[in-house]
Amino acid sequence: MEHRSPGNSQFESVTAEGEGKGVAGTAGWNLKNSYARLPAEFYTTAAPTVVRAPKLVVLNAAVARLLGLEPTLLNTVEQVACLDGNQLLPGSTPLAQAYAGHQFGGFTMLGDGRAILLGEQQTPSGALMDVQLKGAGQTAYSRRGDGRASLGPMLREYIISHAMYALGIPTTLSLAVVATGEPVYRNQVEPGAVLTRIAASHLRVGTFQYAATRQEVPILRALADYTIHRHFPQIKDPSNPYLELLRMVTERQAALVAQWMLVGFIHGVMNTDNVSIAGETIDYGPCAFMNGYDPGTVYSSIDHQGRYAYQNQPAICQWNLARFAETLIPLLHDDTDQAIVLATEVIRQFPDIYQQNWLSGMRRKLGMLDIQSDDQSLVDQLLDWMNRHQADFTNTFRDLTMDRCQAAVYDDAQFQHWLSRWKHHLAVAGIAWNKAQAMMQQSNPAVIPRNYRVEEALSAAVEHQDLEPLNRLLTALSKPYEESPANQPYRQPPSDGDVGYCTYCGT
Ligand code: AMP
Ligand code: MG
Secondary structure (H helix, E strand, O other): OOOEOOOOOOOOOOEEOOHHHHHOOOOOOEEEEHHHHOOOOHHEEEOOOOOOOOOEEEHHHHHHHHHOOOHHOOOOHHHHHHOOOOOOOOOOEEEEEEOOOEEEEEEEEOOOOOEEEEEEEEEEOOOEEEEEEEEOOOOOOOOOOOOEEEHHHHHHHHHHHHHHHHHHHOOOOOOOOEEEEEEEEEEEEEEEEEEEEEEEEEEHHHHHHHHHHOHHHHHHHHHHHHHHHHHHHOOOOOOOOOHHHHHHHHHHHHOOOOOOOHOOEEEEOOOOOEEOOOOOEOOOOEEEEOOOOOOOOEEEEOOOOOOOOOHHHHHHHHHHHHHHHHHHHHOOOOOOHHHHHHHHHHOOHHHHHHHHHHHHHHHHHOOOOOOOOHHHHHHHHHHHHHHHHHHHHHHHHHHHHHOOOOHHHHOOHHHHHHHHHHHHHHHHOOOOOOHHHHHHHHHOOOOOOOHHHHHHHHHHHHHOOOOOHHHHHHHHHHHHOOOOOOOOHHHOOOOOOOOOEEEOOOO
C-alpha cells in the first residue's frame, strides 16, 4: 500500500507497509565515509542489530529527492531493510560517534548509544549528508541503554523536523521511520522503531568537548580541520582559521536560536551534545511550540529549573558556545592567555549578533521594511500586551498579517493603542500595506505543529495503527505560510491552552 499525501507539496510523504515486491537497484545511494577517516578515537565501528519484522511506516519523498534518491524505489523489501539496519547500504562503514556533553550543566562522556552512522550520502549538488539510523541497537557507548527507540518519539522527530524544514529553519531531516516489529521496554511496552536521520553532519559542540578531553592537540586539530573542510570551506584567513571557525559557529547558532524564538519553538534540551556545529536544529525529544505568549514557558518534564525555558534559549546558546570556545583554546594561540582573550572577544559578541538577527526577524514579522529608532519599543510593547493577555503567539502575528484583529481578545485599549502606533509607523515610513503584508505572510506561519495535533497523530499511529491523522498533519505542516480550508483545523490553538502539557526526552 502506498499513500501519497494530496496536493503537489514539496514535502509530501509516502507511507507504505514495506511489502513492495523488491524492485532491484540502488535507488540512488552514493555513500562516502569521510568521518571514518578521522583518528580512531572519534568512533567505534558498530553494526546495526537485525530486527524481526520491519515495516515502513513513513517515508519523506522530498527528503529522498534532496538526497538524490528515487522515493518510489525506496519502498521495497531490500531498500526498507537498509533503513531498519537488517542490511547494509552499499559503501557503508557503520560506526557510532564518540562525543561528550554538558547535560543540564553537568559534564558527561556520551557517544551514540543508540544511533549508527552509515556514512554520508553525496547529493546531486555534491554536498555530503550524514545518514544515521537512530534506534539501531547497542553500541560501545550504550552504557545501560538498550540501543532502541520507540515508535512514538521517532514519529515525533519525523513530524517536527518536517515542520521546521517547511518553516525554513535549519534542521536535521527525517527520511523514514520503520517499525521494527519488536517491543521496547520503557515505562510500558512500546512498539520499536528506527528513524533514518539526515544531517549536514552530526558534529556537535560535544564532539569538540570529547576531543578536548583527550588532551592531544593533533586529535583536536584533526577534528577542527575536518569541520572546516566540511562546513566552512570559505574560511580563508589562514592566519587563524580556528578563530574564524568559532566566529562562524557563533553566527550560525545565533541565527538559529533567533529563528526558534520568532516562531515560538522551545527546544527543551539544549545540552551541548545537542548543539550542531553545522547550525541545524537537532534532537527533537522534549521540544514543543508555545501557544499563549509567556516567556517562561517550559514543557519538558525533566526541566524542573526552567533552564531551557523559551526566554532562556539565547543565553543558554551563548553558554554552550563558551564551552565550544574553551575546547578550541589550544588551537587559537600558542599563548593560552592570548587564546582566552581571542575566544572571549567572540563569545562576548553573541548577544549583539543574536539581537540583530532577532530584531530583523521581528521587523519582517511586522512588515517594517525600513529601520526606525522605535522598532524595538514597538515590538516590546506588542509582546508585553501578548504576555498580559496570554495571546496566542502564532495567531496574533497571523491576524496582524491578515488585518483581521476582530476577535474579543483584541477589544482592549492597550492593544488598540499599539495597533494605531504600528499603523502610524508604517505610514510615516511610506510602506505600502500590500508590500508589508507580502513580507509578513512569509514570516508569520499560519500552521505550526500544535502540541495537541501532534499527540493526536501519534496516538492514532501508535495505538491504533491509523496513519491518517499523521498524514493529514504532515500535509498541513508542508505549507505553513498558506491558509487553506484544509489546514484550518490545524490553525486552532488548543481549547485548554495546553494546561499541564508535558514532554519527555525522546526514548
Ligand atoms: P539524548 O537525550 O537523545 O540527547 O541522548 C543522550 C545520550 O543517551 C546519548 O549518548 C544517547 O546515545 C544515549 N541514549 C539515549 N537513549 C538510549 C538508549 N535507549 N540506549 C542507549 N543509549 C541511549
Ligand atoms: Mg542528543
